[in-house]
Amino acid sequence: MDIFALPDVFIRKLMRTMEIEDRMRLRLVCRAFEQLAADSHAGYFAVGGIYKPVGRNLAVNFGDTPFKRDAQSATELTQLRSRLFNGITFAKFELKVAEIKLQVPTDLFFQLIATHKIVHL
Template sequence: FNCRAFEKLVANSHAGHFYTGRISIDASKGNFTFLINDTRLRFSLDGADGLGKIIYLKNRLFGGISFEEVHFELSELSLDFLRKFSQNFEIGLLHIRVGTDEQLETSLLIIDDLLGSKHAMILEFLPQSEKLVPLPHMEYLEIIPKDSESCHIPISVFLQLLNSQYDLYFSEQCEIIRTSNEWKLGMQIMSANHILSTRMTSFFMKCSTIVECLRDYGISSTAKDGERYGEFEILSIEGPSNDVTVHFRYDRCWIRVVGLAWTGGDSLCSVTMETNLEWQI
């Protein structure tokens, strides 16, 4: 049993099942990193075919590997490289971080390649609506634009995403809800789709907008736990008047507002809307 035969045996072997993996590149340091659980494999990108050598070394290490979840950071990695490197990977949940339209196109092609995997995506920019709305179903979709102080997401886009994505997260830069009717439409979609699964969306609203919306629903600073205001039920109101947490329900949608000041103002409050298969009216 010679060294060449042993090398071939190793290359054809399955490396095993691991919880997490991460693929990233640091072009400034000339390094490519492949993380397997707590084991970090770092490769130099020196030379004209640095990425090609990485593929060669990976193929010599194992013929296959399984992960519960894998994180791809697409900043400097081409589609061709990612396809070759992840060949024979079994991935339960693929997390992809995307920063440009080009990377978004690459990520969608990777998703098409990994039909047996579930997917999650972090968007570090706001794509055009015609690219954002048709995104395939994700386990979660996070939108956190980095290059703008604020951006408006049309309510029509938000509502379509509520219909197509289970878990949605928006950063403080994203302005979405502007009226009580828009907010209620979101609650109605969440309530109607509760039978599909546990679902959640999280975003931010100005205090002044929330106060106006709640007043339109008949809810004010004098509201008490357990009171009903038409279609809305107050579950709890806690905290001082300038830092209130309001937890209320519309049909099968539970809403939590954190950091509310009843006097309004431009400060932002965290808003979470959830449904759960186990919750009953």
């Protein structure tokens, strides 16, 4: 069966259900699969969010994975993700920063938002 003969809609839905580890293995099969993995979303997370600031930093979670609360780790995260994939899809993305008072690094905040390219406010 030629997977590339399938409609794009079906391929995108199929790729969304794959775990990151499976995508990494798929990239090793051949260049066509490498391009398919790179052109599709990086994965589907049921939950993601930017949560209560701690000092001048934000708590960020993608699925069950927490990330360090500094701009350097956010830069590394976005660079790694952009090298591997073109997007991440969230079923529910929460932004809980009720009392920001501009105490968070705004460049980090907007960098994280811009990473996902699809922002619904």
